[in-house]
Amino acid sequence: MEDTANDIDSRLAVRLRSLRADRGLTLDGLAERAGVSRSMISLVERGQSSPTASVLERLAAGLGVTLATLFAEAEREDADPVARRADQIAWTDPATGYRRRNLSPPGFPSPIELVEVELPPGTRVSYDSSHRAAVVDQQIHLLDGTIELTVGEVTHRLSTGDCLAMRLDRPTSFHNPTDRTARYIVALTTGGQPALNAAKR
Template sequence: MEQTESDIDARLAARLRALRAEQGLTLDGLAERAGVSRSMISLVERGRSSPTAAVLDRLAAGLGVSVASLFDGIGAEQASPLSRRADQREWQDPATGYVRRNLTPPGIAAPVTLVEVTMPAGARVTYDTGPRAAVIHQQLYVLEGEIAFTVDGGTVHLRAGDCLASQIDGPSGFHNPADRPARYLVAVATGPARSGAGTAKPGIAKG
């Protein structure tokens, strides 16, 4: 069963509208929170524009959720504890060509969301979002190739088999420095804890 990119954009648009409505936010209110123009949000919510990964990150931060949660429910008519490979929908960033696929069964109450990402050779995805309403707890595990991950102004280089745990509460970025695609898993959980508030924050060596 194949799902077109336009269909995914339409479902993503509906998800964004629903989350905004749940929080009682107007377009202007979300624009102020997310740092994304009202017109851009309107285009995305009407399925008239395919957002980049950076724009999705800003919108997610403005809504107090993770990017992964924006894709929750896409590709499933009802919640199920089983997510078959054929039903796991892929989304491609129009700016960089990186492809993300939510592995966690959509619509279930899971504390952690698992995402698989394929990053093209030389590609770089930068998220410039500032402090978030809720910290994103993340574990990054490289399956193939290598990834340079930047957070808090520090960069760590990861190769196949490496796993990094971190908190995301500011700008971050992923870069594939190699001449072949990289594939990695990201486990994401959203929580209220912030660094310095009782939760240890893994350090990243600057470089």
Template structure:
């Protein structure tokens, strides 16, 4: 499991790399995402512990998934095998939810898998609507239950339920129960269908 320092260092370098590859300045990414230039700079220097909501805005503006911010850079030499001890784990400082990247680090794939544990009473709101790329997502509940608001639609998901969705509207995950919920998120990005 990554220490908070390790994951913070990785996030800083990964965000900076993705921004530079996208040809964006700090000001350009700030304008595109609504996240202040100073906040982006703090994250890129590893001096801030951003929330899931802030990271989602940055990912959306860069045309990648939130999971991509925790992944290794793609490489043809990367192993297709993802051992549990190599899977990055991150904890949202605001809600306490944890996310584990299940997919093989750096292995080129159209699909990303993430395991999430949403604590009892936790709520995570992603207010990002339009994105620089179309992201398809499926959520499969392994244990517990959650409420998921997708724009105007609300779904109660229990153990074994699977919801398919596109990330094109504000989304809120909440766990109104007294027990943690654990689920797997599968994501696929289609950059050709994104917004410019």
């Protein structure tokens, strides 16, 4: 499903409103937890803004979900366990051109989420994942190319075939130092347990 930017923004708006309502959070409450302004959240929920990956990651952290969850469908019992390539949602970060595709079957109940990412040459995408409302673990498997993945103060240089396991509990940065696109798979699980000091965020 090669959605247009407007389609993606509309889907994201509905999903964000739903996730916030499910958690009983007001706009101000989510703004405080996510470190994103109330006005920005309101624009995203009305489909009037194309937020960057960094903003979406902050919103996901404040909601206690993964970034992939923001583009996923709500779980349902009759969901198809197969996600065909043509039906998978793909989203491009307006700030960097970094592209991510949700691989997991939409709406199918599973503790695992799979995402395919394309990181353009010279691109850097950074997240402040220090404060989250839930514990998230992920593994990165590089399909093609090279990336420098910084977790906290440690940088890992990954080449084709390498795999890195990590917890999203500190700032992270993905950098493609080469002149060709890097492709990798991200596998995520959410523990659902509050992270330290999350309630104060």
